[in-house]
Amino acid sequence: MPRIRNKDRASAYRERLRNVGLRHTLPRERILSFLDRKNVHPTPEELYQGLRKKGYAIGLSTVYLNLQVLRDVGLIYEFKDPKGVTRYDGYSKPHHHLACRSCGRVEDVLASELPEFLEPVIPEVEAKSNWEVDSARVTFLGYCPRCKRSR
Amino acid sequence: MPRIRNKDRASAYRERLRNVGLRHTLPRERILSFLDRKNVHPTPEELYQGLRKKGYAIGLSTVYLNLQVLRDVGLIYEFKDPKGVTRYDGYSKPHHHLACRSCGRVEDVLASELPEFLEPVIPEVEAKSNWEVDSARVTFLGYCPRCKRSR
DNA sequence: TGGAAAATGCCAAGAATTCGCAATAAGGAT
DNA sequence: ATCCTTATTGCGAATTCTTGGCATTTTCCA
Numbered sequence: 001m002p003r004i005r006n007k008d009r010a011s012a013y014r015e016r017l018r019n020v021g022l023r024h025t026l027p028r029e030r031i032l033s034f035l036d037r038k039n040v041h042p043t044p045e046e047l048y049q050g051l052r053k054k055g056y057a058i059g060l061s062t063v064y065l066n067l068q069v070l071r072d073v074g075l076i077y078e079f080k081d082p083k084g085v086t087r088y089d090g091y092s093k094p095h096h097h098l099a100c101r102s103c104g105r106v107e108d109v110l111a112s113e114l115p116e117f118l119e120p121v122i123p124e125v126e127a128k129s130n131w132e133v134d135s136a137r138v139t140f141l142g143y144c145p146r147c148k149r150s151r
Numbered sequence: 152m153p154r155i156r157n158k159d160r161a162s163a164y165r166e167r168l169r170n171v172g173l174r175h176t177l178p179r180e181r182i183l184s185f186l187d188r189k190n191v192h193p194t195p196e197e198l199y200q201g202l203r204k205k206g207y208a209i210g211l212s213t214v215y216l217n218l219q220v221l222r223d224v225g226l227i228y229e230f231k232d233p234k235g236v237t238r239y240d241g242y243s244k245p246h247h248h249l250a251c252r253s254c255g256r257v258e259d260v261l262a263s264e265l266p267e268f269l270e271p272v273i274p275e276v277e278a279k280s281n282w283e284v285d286s287a288r289v290t291f292l293g294y295c296p297r298c299k300r301s302r
Numbered sequence: 303t304g305g306a307a308a309a310t311g312c313c314a315a316g317a318a319t320t321c322g323c324a325a326t327a328a329g330g331a332t
Numbered sequence: 333a334t335c336c337t338t339a340t341t342g343c344g345a346a347t348t349c350t351t352g353g354c355a356t357t358t359t360c361c362a
Contacts, residue, residue: 022339023327023328023329023338023339023340024328024329025327025328025339025340025341026327027340027341027342028340044318044319045318057342058341058342059341059342059343060319060342060343061319061320061321061341061342061343061344062340062341062342064318064319064320065320065340065341065342066340066341068235068320071233071235072252074252074292078231078235079230079231080229080230080231080237082222084219084222084229086231086318098276098280098282098284100282101225101285107280107282109276109279109280113279114272114275114276114279115271115272115275117268117269117271117272118268118289120266120268121265121266121268122291124265124266125249125260125265125291126293128260128264128265129249129258129260130296131249131251131258131291131293131294131295131296131299132293132294132299133249133291133292133293134252134292134293134294135291135292135293136289136290136291136292137289137290137292138269138287138288138289138290139287139288139289139290140273140276140282140284140286140287141225141284141285141286141287141288142282142283142284142285142286143282143283143285144282145281145282148282148283173308174307174308174309174358174359174360175359175360176308176309176310176358176359177310177358178309178310178311179309195349195350196349208311209310209311210310210311210312211311211312211350212310212311212312212313212350212351212352213309213310213311215349215350215351216309216310216311216351217309217310219350219351237349
């Protein structure tokens with residue numbers, strides 16, 4: 001497994017931010033970095049606490065502000081889990097969500113592990129609706145392994 | 152177009168509610184009825200005002216409570232629009248969402264107008280993940296006809 | 303039809319999110 | 333490398349959104 005230096009990581013985020021017209025800042029890099037893992041979907045408070053636990057000082061209002069800004073430019077995704085809790089997702093590999101109706105858990109499914117079922121329908125949707133579509137996300141609703149047993 | 156009597160409507164809702172173990176009440180029927188239309192995705196406040204405008208007295212906390220209850224049993228769907236506003240969807244025909252990154256608008260796309268692209272992948276997802284999936288919703292992200300022009 | 307259990311709705315309480323603003327940091331220009 | 337303009341941060345207050353307590357009303361089945 002190739003080692004990635006901090007500088008490389010930083011410049012990768014710097015570029016992603018510049019591409020969407022945002023400045024690179026430490027809080028932003030840390031938020032993006034925190035979110036860019038599989039199955040990580042924190043609430044704003046959880047993200048805030050998570051960063052502090054890593055020893056990073058950051059303000060809660062900065063967290064809120066940046067979650068908004070990063071969502072607006074499409075770098076992260078905001079959603080409600082099945083219990084109605086607001087969560088954020090910044091995992092950069094294309095993926096979908098499994099959401100458990102019973103316990104509320106949300107798990108990622110990599111798009112690369114599934115056939116390409118979405119790509120062909122996007123042009124159809126565009127044609128039918130006259131919208132311009134640049135991405136699509138699926139939420140699969142049901143029961144996780146633990147909850148499906150106890151029913 | 153066949154005429155549907157109020158009694159029939161009421162008993163249809165009564166049955167849907169009983170199927171999920173909930174009592175039939177007037178507030179519930181009115182909420183379900185309000186939401187069961189294409190392209191209707193109100194916030195709790197909008198739903199509350201909408202019902203009052205129809206002349207129905209209802210409490211705001213009753214609206215909140217029932218949105219939760221109905222979501223928990225799967226009769227309605229709760230989501231965030233691209234601007235981060237919490238909205239509800241109770242349209243009973245299977246459909247997906249188009250969401251505009253620019254203005255935040257959300258529009259429904261009937262599943263019946265698209266090929267059956269989801270059904271085949273659900274068993275695959277179940278196999279890969281070991282979850283039990285009972286439904287899937289797609290959010291297509293992009294730009295609506297109005298916003299795509301001005302870019 | 304009686305009555306236990308569930309639901310409603312008012313208002314207060316509590317959370318979550320945003321705002322105002324002074325201080326700081328970023329990054330293009332010099 | 334340093335300056336200078338502008339964006340960003342982060343604190344605490346203000347606001348908005350959502351839930352809780354509880355007396356009253358409804359539901360529905362025995």
